[in-house]
Amino acid sequence: MKILFIGARLFDDIALYAKKERITSVLTESNPDSKNLELADIQYVVPRGMEKPKEIALKEDVDAVVPLIGIDKPLIEVSMLKEDLENNYGIPVVASPLDTVITAGDKLKTKEFFIKNEIKTPDFNKFSKNHSKIDLPVVLKKFEGQGGSGVKIALTPSDLEECIPYFEESFAEKFVEGFEISIEVLRWNNKTVPLVPVCKGKTTLDCTHPLDKLKTAPLNIESVNNEYIKETAKNIADLLGSQGVIDIDIIFDEKEEISYFIEINTRPSGTRYLTAASSDINPLNELVDMATGKWKSKNVLKRLKEYYALEIPMGDYKTDKNNYKFRNFHDENCFVIHGPEKFQRITIRSTSMQKAFDTANKLNIDYKKFY
Incomplete structure (x- = not known):
């Protein structure tokens, strides 16, 4: 099996899994200095855009394409590449189709989508x-x-x-005062699996980014119904016809006790480590399974587990374990360090939230400043 991965920035998260599945990995990247290029079996440095990745997909005779795009701007081009490769060459591309990306990529269209489908939004x-x-x-x-x-x-x-x-x-x-929430949803071959709701901290008037907050999973807030969030997220993915993985942002209004749906992102989420730690489902690995034809929604549901996860911003953290060899949550009490220099984070998995905080204390991590 040969898969083309577009974008090296997230490739270190699935490099080991691709090797485990005996996949020949072809990687395209526009940044020649990316450290992750060397992790693939075949590498290409290409200009920005999807013209060259298409050319390489055909040249290398790949079986599927998995875009690893973590930003919004190229997603329209990715969806157009999907349409071309699937319709004209029979090569599956694990990404959402054009109509889905257009709706999710325009905040006004997203609001109109929520209103049309009677989904609560501010x-x-x-x-x-x-x-x-x-x-x-x-x-x-x-x-x-x-x-x-x-x-x-x-x-x-x-x-x-x-x-x-x-x-x-x-x-x-x-402006809604409350808690920011995120949930990733897997969808392929018209089968949908919402994963775990993640708490990204309280809303702030200074627009503090969730990357700079302490985050936990699963969501555990009084008056918030996690099953309602999961069911609504599934409904959103089905109505949009999304494919691969999407990330949905929500704010829970503490005063009104209402979960408001805010945004939809048709790309891998920044909360994927929390999702993997708390559910034992790595969203990026699931994209690989979709590409190989191995993915079954029933199997994902059977593999879902219930752990507690805590993610803390670290800035710079002296360690030799922030690399692709240490990105798996291998047992019920463990942690993973990830992120670029100056923006490193640690995600801790445990059998209780208290044990997760105990691990943070043992590592001498000052997490209280993020409350």
């Missing part, structure tokens, strides 16, 4: 110079953007005035 209005009716604080969102880019929380009328030149193509969404 109230919003298109943002314009005539904003006198907007209640503060409010979240201003450009139609495109990820990781906090294109997002601003306006606290005062002067904040709104300052934002007018930069947020002409945007909408104003009610």
Whole structure:
């Protein structure tokens, strides 16, 4: 079996699994300095875009393609490549189709999708110079953007005035005070498996990114129904016709006790280590199984386990174990260190949340500052 992987940044997360499955890995990457290039059996440094990956897929006569794209901008091109390779060459591409990506990639289209399908989402209005009716604080969102880019929380009328030149193509969404939640959903061959809801910490008025917060799984918040979140996430994936893995963002309103669905991302999630630690299902490995034809939703459900997971930002952490050889959660009490320099994180798995915090204490990790 030969698979083309597009993008080296996440390849270290599945390099061992690809070897275990006896897959010949072909890897394309636009950054010639990527350390992960050497992990593949065959490597190509290519220009940005999907023209060269298509050429290489055909040249190498691959059996399938797995895009490992962790950012939104190239996803439209990936979906167009999928359409081309699947329809004209019979090569499966484990990624969402074009219509799904368009809906998820435009925040306004996502809001309209939620409303059309009666999925709870915060109230919003298109943002314009005539904003006198907007209640503060409010979240201003450009139609495109990820990781906090294109997002601003306006606290005062002067904040709104300052934002007018930069947020002409945007909408104003009610600021919800509560907990940020994420859930990954696997879907292939019209079979769907929602994984575990993850808590990414409390919402903040300074737009603190979840990467800079302490995160836990499974979600354990009073008045939050995890099964409702999973069922709604499954419904979203089915309605969208997503393929591969998607990540859905939610905010639980503490005052109203309502789970509001916010965004959909048709790419691997930044919470994938928490998902793997708490459920024993590695979302990226599942993409490989989809590519090989091995993936069965019933098998995933049988393999689902229930652990507790804790993820803590580390910044720089002196270790020789932040590499592809140590990315598996091998037993019921263990940890994995991951992330680039200055942005390293540790994800701890245990049989209880208290034991996970005990492990953090033994490692002399100061996690209390992230509460």
